Amino acid sequence: MRRTNGVSSSGKYSFKIVIVINGTKFRGVITDWGGVLTTPILTTVRAWIQAEDIDWASYRSVMRNWVFEAYRQDGRRNPIHALERGECTGAEFERMLAAELLRADGEAVLAEGLLRRMFAASAPIPAMYDTIRALRGAGFGTVLLSNSWGCDEYPRADFPALFDAVVISAEVGMRKPEEGIFRHAAQALGLETEECVFIDDVQANVDAAVACGMTGVLHTEATTTAVALQDLLGVPLSWSSPANLVR
Secondary structure, eight states, X not given: OEEOOSBOTTSOBOOSEEEEETTEEEOEEEEOOTTTTBSOHHHHHHHHHHHHTBOHHHHHHHHHHHHHHHTOSSOOOOHHHHHHTTSSOHHHHHHHHHHHOOBTTSOOOOOTTXXXXXXXXXXXXXXXXXXXXXXXXXXXXXXXXXXXXXXXXXXXXXXXXXXXXXXXXXXXXXOTTOHHHHHHHHHTTTOOGGGEEEEESOHHHHHHHHHTTOEEEEOSSHHHHHHHHHHXXXXXXXXXXXXXXXX
């Protein structure tokens, strides 16, 4: 372990702790938002579907196709690409999605405010907040890297205590799993991708981060993620479950 302090003369971050494991130096932690620092996305969406009596079959049909296309490698674009890369507005996406959905009673779904309602049940996970704060307090640089479904869903007042930098897909015109956005997040800390650990609940995003040099942690729940990070970074976080690590 090598310790440094402060900010370098070049203005780049110079973090207090560098962990060296098998020749890899870790100085940064980059994390997803929805489904990692918040309740699982499917849990949140199911609460909205139940509250508004949305026909589950219509939702599953459209989202299965849109999400599948969003992670294809053939460059095909769809409404999720457009929303996450800031190429359409939230209101435009809401109209596209509402047009594909039905309520269980056959009535149309209200487009206005659909995204806000869809994520209304989302809540922070205190254990994950604590994990990120602990790592930052131990000297690691921290970055939020999130594919945004409208930029109003974030509790931005929480961010200064958690992150050294925030990268929102729609604000930078890139989205996970594009290689460029991972490099952009590492560069926000003045680091190389090989110096960063990346946390996400989507396997394709973890795989893409690993492909560009990061060490990936596939998030399923707070305890196993804390164990993986503890094992990698040497900061005491949790001891009760096995890690889920991709290297």
